[in-house]
Amino acid sequence: MASNPLSSPHAASAQDAVSTPLLRCFIDGAWVETARTFDNINPVNGRLISRVCEADRDTVNAAISAANRAAKGGWRGTSVTERAALLHRIADGIEQRFDDFVAAEVADTGRPVHQARTLDVARGIANFRTFADLIKTASSEMFESTAPDGAKILNYVVRKPLGTIGIISPWNLPLLLLTWKVAPALAMGNCVVAKPSEETPSSATLLAEVIQAAGLPNGVFNLIHGFGPDSAGQFLSTSPHIDAITFTGESRTGSTIMKAAAEGVKEVSFELGGKNAAVVFADADFDAAVAGVLRSSFTNSGQVCLCSERVYVERSIFDRFVAALKDRTEQLRIDFPQAEGVDMGPLVSHAHRDKVLSYYRLAREEGAIIVTGGGVPVFGDERDQGAYAQPTIITGLSDTARCTREEIFGPICHIAPFDTEDEVIARVNDSPYGLAACVWTTHLSRAHRVAAQFETGIVWVNTWFTRDLRTPFGGTKLSGMGREGGRYSMDFYSEISNICIRL
Numbered sequence: 001m002a003s004n005p006l007s008s009p010h011a012a013s014a015q016d017a018v019s020t021p022l023l024r025c026f027i028d029g030a031w032v033e034t035a036r037t038f039d040n041i042n043p044v045n046g047r048l049i050s051r052v053c054e055a056d057r058d059t060v061n062a063a064i065s066a067a068n069r070a071a072k073g074g075w076r077g078t079s080v081t082e083r084a085a086l087l088h089r090i091a092d093g094i095e096q097r098f099d100d101f102v103a104a105e106v107a108d109t110g111r112p113v114h115q116a117r118t119l120d121v122a123r124g125i126a127n128f129r130t131f132a133d134l135i136k137t138a139s140s141e142m143f144e145s146t147a148p149d150g151a152k153i154l155n156y157v158v159r160k161p162l163g164t165i166g167i168i169s170p171w172n173l174p175l176l177l178l179t180w181k182v183a184p185a186l187a188m189g190n191c192v193v194a195k196p197s198e199e200t201p202s203s204a205t206l207l208a209e210v211i212q213a214a215g216l217p218n219g220v221f222n223l224i225h226g227f228g229p230d231s232a233g234q235f236l237s238t239s240p241h242i243d244a245i246t247f248t249g250e251s252r253t254g255s256t257i258m259k260a261a262a263e264g265v266k267e268v269s270f271e272l273g274g275k276n277a278a279v280v281f282a283d284a285d286f287d288a289a290v291a292g293v294l295r296s297s298f299t300n301s302g303q304v305c306l307c308s309e310r311v312y313v314e315r316s317i318f319d320r321f322v323a324a325l326k327d328r329t330e331q332l333r334i335d336f337p338q339a340e341g342v343d344m345g346p347l348v349s350h351a352h353r354d355k356v357l358s359y360y361r362l363a364r365e366e367g368a369i370i371v372t373g374g375g376v377p378v379f380g381d382e383r384d385q386g387a388y389a390q391p392t393i394i395t396g397l398s399d400t401a402r403c404t405r406e407e408i409f410g411p412i413c414h415i416a417p418f419d420t421e422d423e424v425i426a427r428v429n430d431s432p433y434g435l436a437a438c439v440w441t442t443h444l445s446r447a448h449r450v451a452a453q454f455e456t457g458i459v460w461v462n463t464w465f466t467r468d469l470r471t472p473f474g475g476t477k478l479s480g481m482g483r484e485g486g487r488y489s490m491d492f493y494s495e496i497s498n499i500c501i502r503l
C-alpha cells in the first residue's frame with residue numbers, strides 16, 4: 001500500500017500532468033471520481049495538497065443506496081464476534097499505516113506532528129478498539145415478573161441495527177471525530193455514509209483504504225467528499241433513505257440539519273459548539289492551573305470544541321494569574337508541524353483565520369485589554385503565506401460582550417476576576433452553550449459542589465480533555481443533543497425493542 005494519501009494509488013490521477021493527488025469518494029467498495037473537484041490547501045504555507053472529488057446529489061444517492069443494500073444484506077446478521085474482529089482489523093490497519101495517517105492529518109491541518117501522533121491517530125485506533133471490546137462484553141436487560149393470574153412473565157431487551165447512518169464530521173480533529181462515530185455505528189451492525197469536512201479529506205480517504213483492506217463487505221462503509229449547503233452534506237442529511245444522522249459541527253449547522261431530520265422524524269445525535277469556562281479558585285495548585293489553562297486555551301490552536309475561551313479567576317490571585325499565563329503564552333512555540341518543541345501550528349484555513357482575526361478586532365472595539373497577542377505572527381518565510389494567528393489573552397470585557405458569549409474557535413481566551421462561588425457558577429451558566437467546563441481547586445467538596453451546578457455535559461476538575469471512552473460525551477443547550485461514548489453510543493446506534501413472554 002502506498003506511503004500516504006498524497007501518493008496513494010486511489011489518490012493518484014493519470015489525468016493530472018503536475019501529479020497533484022486526486023482524492024476520490026468510496027462507494028459500494030469502489031473508488032469513484034466525480035465531475036467536480038475542489039482544492040485541498042496546506043494551511044502552513046497555502047500550497048495545494050490535493051484535489052478532491054465533490055459528490056453531487058446522484059453520487060450521494062448512490063452511496064446511500066449502497067448502504068441500504070448492504071444494511072439489508074448480510075452485515076446486520078453478522079455476529080458480535082465477527083464485527084468486533086473486523087473493528088480490530090481496522091484498528092490494526094490504522095496502526096500499520098500510522099505514519100501515513102499522521103502525514104494526512106498534518107498536511108490538512110498544519111497541527112504539530114506530536115499532537116497528530118499522540119492524540120488524533122492514537123484516538124482513531126482507540127475508538128475502534130473500544131467499541132469492538134464493548135460489544136463483546138455488553139449485556140442486555142431482562143425483567144422477571146408475575147401476571148395478576150400468577151403466570152410468570154419475562155421481559156427482555158434486544159438491540160438491533162438502525163440501518164443506514166449518515167455521519168457528518170468537522171475539520172478540527174478530523175480522524176478522531178470521524179472514527180468516534182464510524183466505530184460504534186459499525187459495531188452496532190449499521191451501514192455508514194460518511195462525509196468529512198471539506199477542509200480535511202485526507203485521513204478520511206486513508207480510513208476508507210484501511211476499511212477496504214480490512215474486508216468490510218461492499219456498501220457497509222461509504223465515503224463522500226464535499227461541502228455542506230447545496231453539496232454532499234445537505235444531500236446526505238436531507239435524504240429520506242437514511243435512518244439516523246450523527247453530526248459534529250457548529251450549532252447553527254446542527255439546527256439546519258435538525259430541520260431536515262424532522263421531515264422524516266429521524267434520530268439525531270449532535271455534538272455542537274461551545275463557549276467553555278475554566279474556573280480557577282485561589283486554593284488551586286497555582287502552577288497546575290496555569291499549565292492547565294494554557295493547554296485548555298491553546299491546544300490545536302484553540303480549535304477544540306472543549307477549549308476554554310472564558311477563564312474566571314478568584315480576585316485575590318487574578319493579577320498574578322494573568323501575569324503567569326501571559327508569560328507562559330508568550331513562550332509557546334508557533335512553528336512548522338515537524339519543528340522540535342512546536343506547541344502551536346496555524347489555523348485550519350485562511351477563511352477561519354479571517355474569522356478569528358475579526359474577533360481580535362472586535363475585542364478591541366468592545367474595549368478589551370489585549371494582554372498578549374491579538375494579531376498574526378511574522379516569520380519571514382513560507383509560513384507567512386499560511387494561516388497562523390497569535391495566541392491571545394484579553395481581559396476587561398463584560399459578560400455581555402460578543403467576545404465573551406460567541407464561540408470564536410481560535411487561540412484566544414478572556415480572563416475575568418470573580419469573588420464568590422455562587423457568582424462564578426451563575427456567570428459560567430450564563431451562556432447559550434453548555435458543553436464543557438474546568439474547575440481548578442484543591443478543596444474537594446467545593447470541586448464536587450461547583451461541578452455539579454454547572455449546566456454543561458462535561459466537567460473536568462484539575463485536568464482537561466482527559467477521556468474515558470466509556471463515559472457519556474456531549475453538551476446541553478446549543479452545544480448538542482444526546483450523548484455518545486460507551487453504552488450511550490450503543491443506545492444511539494441501535495433500535496431497542498422489548499420482548500415480553502408469558503411463560
Ligand SMILES: NC(=O)c1ccc[n+]([C@@H]2O[C@H](COP(=O)([O-])OP(=O)(O)OC[C@H]3O[C@@H](n4cnc5c(N)ncnc54)[C@H](O)[C@@H]3O)[C@@H](O)[C@H]2O)c1
Nearest residue numbers: 169170171196197227228233234249250253271272273305
Ligand atoms: N461538541 C463537539 O464534540 C464538537 C467537536 C468538534 C467540533 N465541534 C464544533 O464544530 C465547529 C467547527 O467545525 P466546522 O467548522 O467543520 O463546523 P461546520 O458546522 O461548519 O461543518 C461541520 C460539517 O458539517 C458540514 N456541513 C456544513 N453545513 C452543512 C449543512 N447545511 N448540511 C449538512 N452538512 C453541513 C460541513 O461540510 C462539515 O463536514 C465548532 O463550532 C466546534 O465547536 C463540536
Ligand SMILES: O=C/C=C/C=C(\O)C(=O)O
Nearest residue numbers: 172180304305306467473
Ligand atoms: O473538538 C471537540 C472534541 C471532541 C472530542 C471528542 O468527541 C472525544 O474526545 O471523544
